[in-house]
Amino acid sequence: MTSQGSEEQTRLGIVVSGSLTRGVEVKLDALVSVEDMAVGRYVAIDGAKHRFFGMITDVSLETIDPSVTITPPDISDPFVAQVVTGTTIYGKLRVLPMLTIGGDAASILEGPQPAKTVPTHFSGVKLASQRDVEIVFGAEDEKRFYVGTPLDMETKVCLDIPEFVKRSNGVFGKSGTGKTFLTRLLLVGMLQKNAAVSLVFDMHSEYGWEGKTEKGYKVKGLKQLFPSKVAIFTLDEESSKRRKVSTDVVVRIGYDEIEPEDIELLRQTLNLTEASAQTVYQLAREFGDRKWLETVLNMNEDDGKQLISRLNIHDSTYRNLRRGLENLRRFSFLVPRARENSVQRILEYLDRGINVILEFGRFDDFAAYILVANLLSRRIHAKYRENAEREMGGEVAPSRPLVITIEEAHRFLNPEFSSQTIFGRIAREMRKYNVTLLVIDQRPSGIDSEIMSQLGTKITCLLDDERDLDSVLTGTSGKSELKSVLSKLETKQQALIFGHAVPMPVVIKTREYGTAESYKELGFLEAAELKKRTEKDMEDLWA
């Protein structure tokens, strides 16, 4: 009886018209106020043969006759208001049907399928129940990671992490909408479900040890939550020390590791002309791939003059190039000869299933970020590729999937550079070599549309620029409807997830991160508890 009562309470109205592409129109019952509705909320429609799941994409006010708007009824009278609501004047929803579940046993086992039709006329529409959402998104288990709750609901929306990491993914949103928190949560998810190992290029040093909320509270980073599964690499040891972060490896990159492609990528940031970027290739041919940079940087004026006359380089081009390359000297992590091979170290950690977070410390400018991220990723990708090829030959076991997280992705993946950077290739090749990307960006319109279309799952916080919205939603069905949902997201803790890893687009209130309770839920053990557990493990071991 009670359940019947609550069923009744969640009833919204009936389907009156619509189409699959534009969504169905739902006339609201008299007792349901339009003010209680919200775009992005889930509804369930009981069709004659199927049960449909859809999302509210628009809410409108309707009248039975246009003359009502000219001679409105006296709504101040409660009786009149009661009578005309739902009859003369009523609310209407536009609902985009996304999934169906058939009524027979076979269809139930099959699970939700994409909607290929619409419910019949006057089918009843209800707010989706907790159970409905569970059927669609599944409960939290060893594969699914709880990322948030649907709007106004307590049910958990879970992301299928193994599916998620199979493709490159994107996290988008304006500055200050919670991209970093969301990413941190996704990284925890990947780590917790052991689906992939992560390499994070942490430009602002906020994922590894600790980050800050906008209000200034500190939140724990991954290393604090999972000390044994995360290693912090740093480019700037001093900054790490100042922040009292215990780092595992200090990364040094030798001049010999920098290739002409890296410089070409930095053309804009180093203010190089097209000609001087091309000259780099000439120099590399002259002095060899591993020696050219050191040689050029150490050249005195006379040697320089000889060089330009020998290679027939224009004087101004050479000067421009020198000036640009001199800029590299301020990066103290660049050394003529690195004592240890950073790429090798990173790979060692990754092979052991330890997630690597590379902090940039004070080198949080684009030049350093682009240089290092591209350089390291290229080599790591090459190793993975090699491994994948060997695996095809049956020589080795498949390597653990790797997810490379990059921020300010439009700097790497814009139409101009996406074909040159390794990231463009990774995004295009997808999971062939077990390496995928997690791109984080606030300006998705800056990313090459080809790359955008290859992203499997997109998680988008509030975006309001028309071009950004268009770019994020390219190729998504129900684009214009989702656009209205996306632009109405709250500025904090809300995101729209759509794509490969979720059966249908969903607006979530992001899971709490930053409270003691949230850490505990994520698997963090306080020191005392950790000690207790270790002691118990030891007891068990020796018993």
Added chain:
Amino acid sequence: MDIKEVKNQKSKPKDGFANKVGEVIEASSAEFTAQCYQLDQAPPLGSLVKTQDKSGEIYGVVYNAETHSFEPGRRVVARGENMKAETEIFEANPQLSRLLTTDFKVLVVGHVQGESWHHYLPPKSASIHSFVYTCQLEDVGAFTQSLDFLSIIVNARILVPVDEVIGACLRFASQAHHDSNAFLVKAGKELACMLSNDVQRLNSLLKRLK
């Protein structure tokens, strides 16, 4: 038994005939005229009355009442110029109550056949000289469970303003319902659907429901 059946089933046997008010003197399929046994004792405007014959009961809504002389050519004249109270006129002229009569007109809105209520016109008009009774509240409550009869009144072509009859009828019927406001809201919604293309009429009608 589903709700509709319950709704359409006449719940109680016909009550006593204590509330007999008149007799049918003119009948057609859609309406009938009854003559009151007592002068000026017509049922109130909008009230529900019934008449019965062998085929069943016919229900109707009183839409007009008229007191006039029996003889069409003989006009009633004023007689009370020198009297203090109106009653004195009848005391002084006892023949008046025999020369004058009160008729009321009833719009047929439903009937009972067997044990079921039907909110549409009966197959046969009311029998002449059949008795007319005012309905008990129970009957009114039961009959107005369904508001399907409203469309008959809304679309009726009668000399009296239809909306006045609708208003009176619903106000009258609301007394038979436990939650009279809920009943009026329900009836109002029904009217709102019927009068969707005439918002002004609806607005003025709703004012008459209070």
